[in-house]
Amino acid sequence: MIASKTAWLSVAILLILAGSPSQVRAATPAAAQWSIQVDKIDPGDVTIEPAFVVAIYENLLVELGKKHQFKQVFRSGDQNAAGPLLILKTTVQKYSPGSETKRAVTTVAGATKLNVKSQLCTRDGQVVLEKVVNGNVRFFGSNLRATHNLAHNIAKELTKSTLPEPKGS
């Protein structure tokens, strides 16, 4: 009796695991037709170190490339950017500078926190998606790790979102 229950449970888990990637792909069929261009990060009114701005931008390019959600990922200003193109605009809304030493000594203090507004726009400026995303580093790692976590979260949010069909397709 217990053995059969375990067998059913294993089958159910396998089915769930096998089904999940296809569900993610099915949720954004239009995304595969779009290319994306990552715009320079706008610091907004926030005083943030240039290293963080650059790190967010570079990590975004890496994370978006890893997800294979878009046909191509272009840098800001790239003249090769063509075809159906979405532009990712990111504006920093909040930034709390942390300290690696404080984190190591106290565990609870010294977190680096980032909060940004990410917008996906078409070439004509129409916003097709807007998300507010956080990226923090609370325990281990350098302060710049917050930018990696933020970029990872933005890419994850884009993967979960449903994008419109490109015009003319």
Place this chain on the structure above:
Amino acid sequence: MVQKSRSLLPYITLLILSGAHLAAQNPMHVTHILGFLDAANNANGDLSIHDGALQFQKKDAAPSAQIGLASIQDVVLGQQDRQVGGTPLILGRAATPYGGGRVIALFSHKKYDTVTLEYLDPNGGFHGAIFQLNKGQGDVLKSQLVAGGAHLKHTNLETTHDSK
């Protein structure tokens, strides 16, 4: 005696200045944090300027990565305070009883200079790269880059400071 030492003073000054210039031209030992072409993140290597190009050579003699100094749009200095020792020390701290790890953490940190570069590739694509250098070397690298033809957006040479 005093007159003799005074007459030697200009020569000594010249000697010191030329020595400093030579030292500045030598490759700098840096850690590439991210963004410099195909170089691996957190890779240690040497950064040098040759024929109007900035070159990063990894320690393991892998092919070097280089960009033209004219393509650099901005150079910004910063400071970072980081824990030293990497993963072995993190594990050591975690294993130390009676909160001793926290005391170790209090003393096992070091200040570094960071240099953030913004540059364009041949297609006009915007890139950013961050290097970590020993304290005091950031200014030297920045002045070398500017002397070599790198552009600066902000001429008021403001240094950003990471929190301690």
